[in-house]
Each structure stands twice: as C-alpha cells, then as structure tokens.
C-alpha cells in the first residue's frame with residue numbers, strides 16, 4: 647500500500663500516473679481539504695498542518711508516503727523525515743532539471759504557489775541544475791481554487807491561466823514547469839495560453855520514484871488495486887471531485903482529524 651498526500655485533489659495527478667504504472671497496487675489518498683489552499687500560508691503554518699497529516703498517514707502503515715504537494719514538500723519534507731526517520735517519504739521538487747535540459751531560449755518558467763516559490767527547494771534545485779538559465783517563477787494565485795471547484799475549462803479559468811502565463815512568455819520562457827500538482831488538471835488551458843511552449847509535468851517521474859521506494863521496502867505491489875480516499879474536509883465534496891475529474895473509483899471517507907484555524 648502506497649500513500650499519497652496533498653492539500654487537496656491535486657495529488658491525484660500523481661495518483662493517476664501511479665495507477666497507470668501499477669494497476670494492482672493499493673493506494674491510500676489523503677486530501678487535507680480542511681486547509682486547502684496551502685499556497686498563501688506561512689512556511690511554519692504549512693509545516694504544522696503537514697506534520698499532522700504525516701502522523702495520520704504513518705499510522706495507516708502505507709509506504710512510501712508520497713508528498714504529492716510541492717508546497718508541503720517545500721515547507722515540511724525535512725521536518726517529516728526528521729520526525730519519522732524510519733518512514734520513507736517521496737517529495738515533489740520543481741522539475742527545473744529536465745526543463746534546463748529542454749530549454750533552448752535559456753529561460754524557464756515555474757508555475758507554482760507563492761509558498762513553493764519562497765521555499766528553499768526551488769532555490770537549491772535551481773542552483774544545482776539551472777545555474778546558467780534564467781528561472782522565472784510565477785505565483786499562480788487562484789488556480790488551485792479552480793481545480794478544487796472542478797473547473798478546468800471555463801472562460802474565467804482560461805483568463806486566469808493566460809494572465810499567469812503572460813509574464814513568463816514575455817520573459818522568453820520556452821519551457822514551463824508545472825510546480826504544483828493541481829496544474830496537470832488544467833494542462834490543456836496552459837497549453838492553449840502558451841502555444842509551442844514545452845510543458846513539464848513531474849507526476850510520471852514521481853510515480854516511478856514511489857514505486858522504486860515501495861519495492862526497496864519490500865512492499866507488496868501485487869495487491870487488489872484498491873483506492874481509498876480520505877479527506878480532512880467534506881467527503882461528499884471529494885466524492886464529487888473524483889467523479890468530475892475522472893479519477894479512479896474507490897471508497898471515500900472523512901478522517902475526522904481536527905482542523906487548525
């Protein structure tokens with residue numbers, strides 16, 4: 647059993663990639679929808695709520711725990727590993743490395759939340775892999791909320807996407823990194839706003855990494871292909887999102903975890 651965790655439904659982009667690689671693996675998915683969106687919270691706040699989620703996930707016994715949230719990875723991955731040193735965690739890192747390999751113009755756009763752009767992970771990966779590139783970050787306010795509302799194609803969504811993409815195109819970006827796991831669900835809108843630009847979705851690579859981590863733990867990957875969804879928010883809303891976004895069917899329950907303010 648592999649665990650996937652996000653602030654909301656965005657981590658399901660990793661769930662879809664994992665399911666297509668490993669149809670039989672059992673997956674437990676946690677959406678912390680009592681606190682979504684994480685992106686405009688402080689690093690300390692995100693760390694505290696993400697650690698609560700990690701505690702709940704560790705108790706479920708799934709390995710590895712995939713932190714399928716760039717924002718939580720940036721703020722809390724180190725703290726999670728420190729608190730649970732025996733649990734393997736797989737986190738999200740903005741895909742600046744493949745972007746640098748593919749960019750011809752030398753300008754890479756990173757679409758992410760404000761908190762991810764402020765985090766140390768992006769600075770580290772830029773220093774390691776894109777020192778000679780220009781990395782233009784765009785805090786894409788509002789996009790997580792559109793996806794949470796199941797809106798991946800309205801005129802308002804297209805307008806919001808176009809407004810966020812424009813500054814990166816103006817700076818000369820020829821590659822855009824999806825630095826938030828919600829954004830693969832609006833990939834078509836992003837591609838429409840950025841014709842001819844390469845879009846990088848790290849979900850398939852993260853799914854591969856999760857499988858490798860599971861295998862190295864000796865975890866059973868030939869299971870029953872169950873998907874058990876949990877939310878810290880409203881289970882009926884999550885059930886509706888699963889339907890609207892075409893996610894694998896499964897059980898849907900509320901965790902009963904108490905919300906922070």
Ligand code: DGL
Nearest residue numbers: 656683684685716717827
């Ligand atoms: N899917 C989360 C991420 O990858 C969204 C963060 C949020 O809740 O703002 O960053």
